[in-house]
Amino acid sequence: MIRVVNVAEKLSQIREYWSPHIVGTVNDMQVKLTKLKGEFFWHHHEREDEMFLVLRGELTMRLRDADRVIRPGEFIIVPRGVEHCPVCAEEVELMLFEPATTLNTGNVRNERTREQLKHL
């Protein structure tokens, strides 16, 4: 069954920060939604590029050369291998587009690692 997905409706089901939820699959890529607040930590992904499309709020992506500020209607693609650290003082709603193999914490495993993501 091919369904129309309403992004706001899916976001309203997310209660936990830093926990990506899968809302679609496009070949070997996944579309994910997540809410962020506070500071993540430096990590990278060995093989996966990651696209961050900001839907609400203001996301700062720390990169080793300089910070990038991403506002609603803007996106950034962090290429594989590039260290990054997402930070936001206030809540951010985000759409992620990345390979299905992407682990949220990349080369790091800690209490924020989500091995099995929920489908919404």
Add this chain to the structure above:
Amino acid sequence: MIRVVNVAEKLSQIREYWSPHIVGTVNDMQVKLTKLKGEFFWHHHEREDEMFLVLRGELTMRLRDADRVIRPGEFIIVPRGVEHCPVCAEEVELMLFEPATTLNTGNVRNERTREQLKHL
């Protein structure tokens, strides 16, 4: 250089309907922006799933079983092999996520086929 991309700014550069422009690459997938108005035609993609994220306007995706109406903040993923025909009475602005190998007209080649897409 890792840049922040402003979607509205990129869309403002698109003057032609039904002509996808590349605004990013995520592994072997591409992020494209396009403006639609009127009726395309029935086609399918042999190997590529396609995600249509509506940014402005109202898109009708004709499928063989029934039409789907996709509004701003909604998306649909048309799996490979599935015949579809996008239609819109008024202008629609759209973000596409799909494999880099995707030809806009799928299994059909006609005057609307765009072999080489522009990068914005």
